[in-house]
Amino acid sequence: xxxxxxxxxxxxxxxxxxxxxxxxxxxxxxxxxxxxxxxxxxxxxxxxxxxxxxxxxxxxxxxxxxxxxxxxxxxxxxxxxxxxxxxxxxxxxxxxxxxxxxxxxxxxxxxxxxxxxxxxxxxxxxxxxxxxxxxxxxxxxxxxxxxxxxxxxxxxxxxxxxxxxxxxxxxxxxxxxxxxxxxxxxxxxxxxxxxxxxxxxxxxxxxxxxxxxxxxxxxxxxxxxxxxxxxxxxxxxxxxxxxxxxxxxxxxxxxxxxxxxxxxxxxxxxxxxxxxxxxxxxxxxxxxxxxxxxxxxxxxxxxxxxxxxxxxxxxxxxxxxxxxxxxxxxxxxxxxxxxxxxxxxxxxxxxxxxxxxxxxxxxxxxxxxxxxxxxxxxxxxxxxxxxxxxxxxxxxxxxxxxxxxxxxxxxxxxxxxxxxxxxxxxxxxxxxxxxxxxxxxxxxxxxxxxxxxxxxxxxxxxxxxxxxxxxxxxxxxxxxxxxxxxxxxxxxxxxxxxxxxxxxxxxxxxxxxxxxxxxxxxxxxxxxxxxxxxxxxxxxxxxxxxxxxxxxxxxxxxxxxxxxxxxxxxxxxxxxxxxxxxxxxxxxxxxxxx
Amino acid sequence: xxxxxxxxxxxxxxxxxxxxxxxxxxxxxxxxxxxxxxxxxxxxxxxxx
Numbered sequence: 275x276x277x278x279x280x281x282x283x284x285x286x287x288x289x290x291x292x293x294x295x296x297x298x299x300x301x302x303x304x305x306x307x308x309x310x311x312x313x314x315x316x317x318x319x320x321x322x323x324x325x326x327x328x329x330x331x332x333x334x335x336x337x338x339x340x341x342x343x344x345x346x347x348x349x350x351x352x353x354x355x356x357x358x359x360x361x362x363x364x365x366x367x368x369x370x371x372x373x374x375x376x377x378x379x380x381x382x383x384x385x386x387x388x389x390x391x392x393x394x395x396x397x398x399x400x401x402x403x404x405x406x407x408x409x410x411x412x413x414x415x416x417x418x419x420x421x422x423x424x425x426x427x428x429x430x431x432x433x434x435x436x437x438x439x440x441x442x443x444x445x446x447x448x449x450x451x452x453x454x455x456x457x458x459x460x461x462x463x464x465x466x467x468x469x470x471x472x473x474x475x476x477x478x479x480x481x482x483x484x485x486x487x488x489x490x491x492x493x494x495x496x497x498x499x500x501x502x503x504x505x506x507x508x509x510x511x512x513x514x515x516x517x518x519x520x521x522x523x524x525x526x527x528x529x530x531x532x533x534x535x536x537x538x539x540x541x542x543x544x545x546x547x548x549x550x551x552x553x554x555x556x557x558x559x560x561x562x563x564x565x566x567x568x569x570x571x572x573x574x575x576x577x578x579x580x581x582x583x584x585x586x587x588x589x590x591x592x593x594x595x596x597x598x599x600x601x602x603x604x605x606x607x608x609x610x611x612x613x614x615x616x617x618x619x620x621x622x623x624x625x626x627x628x629x630x631x632x633x634x635x636x637x638x639x640x641x642x643x644x645x646x647x648x649x650x651x652x653x654x655x656x657x658x659x660x661x662x663x664x665x666x667x668x669x670x671x672x673x674x675x676x677x678x679x680x681x682x683x684x685x686x687x688x689x690x691x692x693x694x695x696x697x698x699x700x701x702x703x704x705x706x707x708x709x710x711x712x713x714x715x716x717x718x719x720x721x722x723x724x725x726x727x728x729x730x731x732x733x734x735x736x737x738x739x740x741x742x743x744x745x746x747x748x749x750x751x752x753x754x755x756x757x758x759x760x761x762x763x764x765x766x767x768x769x770x771x772x773x774x775x776x777x778x779x780x781x782x783x784x785x786x787x788x789x790x791x792x793x794x795x796x797x798x799x800x801x802x803x804x805x806x807x808x809x810x811x812x813x814x815x816x817x818x819x820x821x822x823x824x825x826x827x828x829x830x831x832x833x834x835x836x837x838x839x840x841x842x843x844x845x846x847x848x849x850x851x852x853x854x855x856x857x858x859x860x861x862x863x864x865x866x867x868x
Numbered sequence: 869x870x871x872x873x874x875x876x877x878x879x880x881x882x883x884x885x886x887x888x889x890x891x892x893x894x895x896x897x898x899x900x901x902x903x904x905x906x907x908x909x910x911x912x913x914x915x916x917x
Contacts, residue, residue, distance in 0.1 A: 287887065287894045321872060348904070450907030500869035609904060615896040622883040622897065629880040633873050698904060705906055712910040781890045 291619065293463030295627040297692040298384065298685050299595045301470065302660035304631050305499075305639035307591050309659060314502030315578035317636075319588035324628065326799050328592040330792045331756050332624055333784060334763035335603040336616035337776040343608030349703035350604040351848075355858050357767055364858045365849070366762075369755045370601030371703050372845045374696040375719070376747040377600075379726030379840060380740040381696060382443060385689035386435040387661060388682050390415060395668070395679035397429055402669030402678065405647070405662075412662045417734030421833065424734040432731060440727065443690065447697045448716045463691070466684035470634045473677060477642045483670070487648070494526040495644030499636065502575030505530045507557065512565045525570075529553065533570045582807035583819060589756075589803060590749035595631055596624055597695070599756030605699040613779035621782070642667045657737060697723075703848070707855035722847070726840050738824065738833025739840075745821045747841055757800040760792060769793045 308316050342353030350370025354363040394401060394411070401411040415432060417424025427433045482491035507529075509521045525533055532550040533539075536559060554560035559568045578584060593599045607616060643663040668678035697719060704715040733739035763772050769792050777783060811818055818827075824834035852858065887893050 287897050291897065317872065448910070450904070450910075496869060500872075611896075613896065615893065618883070618886060618890075618893065619897045622887060625876065625880040625883045628876040632876045633880075637873070702904065702906070711913065712906045713913075779896055781886065781893050781896075 289460040289464055291622050292467070292626040293460050293691060294695065295596075295623040296463050296466060296630045297595075297688045298388065299591075300627065300631040300635040301639065301685065302384075302657075304591060304595060304635050306657070306659045307587055308499060308636065309640050309643075311584050311587050312504070312578050313498050313640075314500045314504075315575045316584055316588055317500060318502055318575060319579060319585050320591065323585070323589045323592045326791060327589060327756065327760075327796050328596050328598060329621075329624060330788055330796050331593075331760050332596055332598045332603070332620045333617060333776060333788070334760055334772065334792060335598060336607045336620045337772055338759070338763055338767065339604045339607035340610045340612070340614065340616055341775055342604070343610060344612055347706070348605060348608040349699055349706055350601040351703055351852055351858065352706055353604050353608060354762070358762060360766075364852055366758055367604075368845065368848045368852060369751060369758070370604050371699055371848050372841060373599070373747055373751050373755060374601045375700045375723065375844060376726070376743055376751075376841050378693060378696040378723055380730045380743045381689065381693055382439050382723070382727050383432070383436060383730050383740060384657075385443075385686060385693055386432055386439045387416065388686040388689055389439060390429070390432065390435040391661065391665060392679050392683035392686055393435070394429055395665075395675050395682060399669065399675040399678070401430075402665040402674075404669075405666055408662050408666045408669065412658075416657070416661070416737060417731070418737050419735065421733050421735040424731050436727070436731065439690075439693075440724065443693050443697065444716060444720050446690070447694050447701065448713065462684060462687045466681075466688055467630060467634070469677070469680055469684060470630070470638065473681065474634055474638050476671065476677075477638050477645075477667075480642065480645050483646055489526055489529060490645055490648050492641050492645045495641030496637070497526060498524065498644050499640045502578070504573040504578075505533070506571050506573055507533060507559075508569050508571055509558070510567045510569075511563075522571075523557075533559070537570055539570060582803060582810045585803045586749060586753065586807050589753055589800070593752045593756050594748050595627055599752040599759060600696075601699040601755070602695050605702055606695065611779075615780050617776055617780040617784060618782055639664055646670065704851070706857050707851050709857070722844065726844075729836050729840065733833035733836050735833060736831070738831050739837045742821065742824065742834045742837035743840065746837060751841070753800070753804065757797065757804065760796050760800070764793045764797065 308320075338357050339353055342348075342356040345356045347353050347356045349367070351364045351367035354367030354370070357363065358366070401407050411430060413419045414430050415424070417432065424432045478492060480492050482488050484490060505525045507523045507525055509523065510518050511521070513519050528550075532553050535550065536554060551560065557568075558566065562568060597603055603620075607619075610616065610619075639659055643659060646667055647663060665678060665682075668674040668681065671677065700719045701712065701715045704710060704718055705712060708715075710718075730739045730743065763769070769789055772792075773784065773789055811822055821834075824831040825838065887897060
């Protein structure tokens with residue numbers, strides 16, 4: 275009996291760690307980022323970011339958090355106060371409160387989308403059977419067409435589902451996750467992984483769903499996702515002002531050979547390929563329209579890797595996915611005991627997340643979208659891919675309605691557990707700083723996030739507020755906070771002292787090379803990416819990202835400014851609370867807790 | 869692709885093996901599943917009201 279209980283507890287803890295690691299980002303945000311930023315080159319940046327910044331900062335965060343928790347601090351503000359022992363430390367920690375709360379404001383909306391889609395797969399699956407119907411459903415449900423159009427009750431509107439999600443989240447965060455719900459979630463998350471594996475096998479055996487378009491197949495879809503080098507057909511036309519405009523279309527397989535033959539390029543196949551004339555006619559290459567010209571370009575991985583946007587997105591995805599730089603680990607690891615294992619806990623959570631993200635998520639969404647719908651459907655926004663293309667893929671599969679319901683319902687459960695973890699930093703902060711009860715803290719945070727989520731739902735046109743909260747909170751601020759964290763750990767706390775602290779209670783040792791990485795490579799790598807990005811956007815010749823032009827361009831977007839206002843106003847609130855709190859006035863942290 | 873996928877699978881399996889074969893590790897490993905201590909305090913407060 276004792277041995278069986280031991281195996282049960284070991285499996286239980288693995289399920290718990292895996293459950294807290296896996297979220298909707300693995301299956302929705304990651305594939306969308308890969309497609310948006312060019313596939314294989316993004317993966318190169320992603321892998322490098324994982325090794326140099328994701329893993330080291332994760333360990334640093336777990337360690338600093340346990341250290342702060344031992345001294346009675348359970349929020350990012352308190353942990354930074356304890357670790358830095360400087361007057362400014364607590365103010366830096368404020369970022370770790372702003373990030374999870376502001377992200378929660380849109381995350382709960384995405385959670386409601388998942389629940390809504392799951393219910394519609396049961397109640398009215400016909401909406402997912404064609405591209406047109408799923409597009410119409412997505413537009414009506416999310417309100418992406420215009421501000422103020424998302425709210426409404428009924429199966430095809432967001433209102434009911436958002437109220438359910440919000441109420442559920444705050445009921446659970448106030449009451450705490452009861453043993454029953456905890457056990458259910460502990461098995462539901464691995465069930466999500468098992469289901470994802472089943473979907474993965476189904477997708478990888480699809481071949482070419484439409485025999486009339488053999489180039490749209492899984493192999494080419496995987497190539498689009500993973501191949502760092504690309505061959506593109508560049509179509510140049512003139513706009514009304516007489517300025518040249520370029521449209522880039524990625525080529526695959528036979529298309530590359532036909533194009534190279536036509537343009538007499540190096541590497542062209544000597545033998546004429548069958549049906550080449552049909553493809554040349556279809557693309558317009560054979561008889562270009564007046565004012566239109568075509569050329570073929572080889573885009574190397576190196577040229578793509580020179581774009582700072584790509585690195586910022588890769589680093590941002592690593593941080594978001596691993597919950598690094600979020601403030602969440604800084605809160606939860608503060609509850610650990612002195613001899614709890616932060617290294618293996620951190621590594622297991624990271625590895626479970628990467629297994630779900632790269633091993634499963636990276637092989638499902640984009641290749642399936644490519645096989646069914648080609649390049650244009652595979653490239654686009656994160657949400658378009660997850661909430662238009664993927665449902666349509668399910669809609670076209672045998673038994674797809676059942677799989678679609680199960681997939682989105684389990685994504686909803688994954689989103690619930692992630693939402694709860696995002697709320698805890700704010701709750702712990704308010705309790706500690708204002709010396710109030712959990713009930714009062716939950717009430718205050720509930721009001722703040724209800725206003726924020728309401729604004730996200732209202733400014734739904736182009737999902738502008740959601741998109742900007744995701745960028746400025748979920749990419750930009752996380753990047754800054756993670757950079758500050760590694761500098762604090764390595765240069766202020768001291769990397770040697772930090773490593774000693776990390777190894778307390780650990781079953782494994784961090785490889786020595788990580789000490790050098792954490793001290794020098796990681797901080798400099800992050801600072802370099804940031805400087806390159808700022809230079810590219812504000813001083814260089816690079817194309818300005820729409821995240822900046824939406825704010826400062828000729829036609830500013832109200833939703834974009836609503837997102838920035840939410841971040842700044844909440845930040846101001848947290849700053850005022852911190853300034854007036856007696857909790858952080860002293861550096862006498864009292865005895866260490868066991 | 870094969871390298872990346874293989875690497876993450878192997879890393880995950882290695883972590884699982886380490887947890888399963890290290891004595892007492894299940895008591896010292898955690899994710900985000902721990903219930904914060906203030907939840908118990910709030911429940912106690914609610915029960916007495």
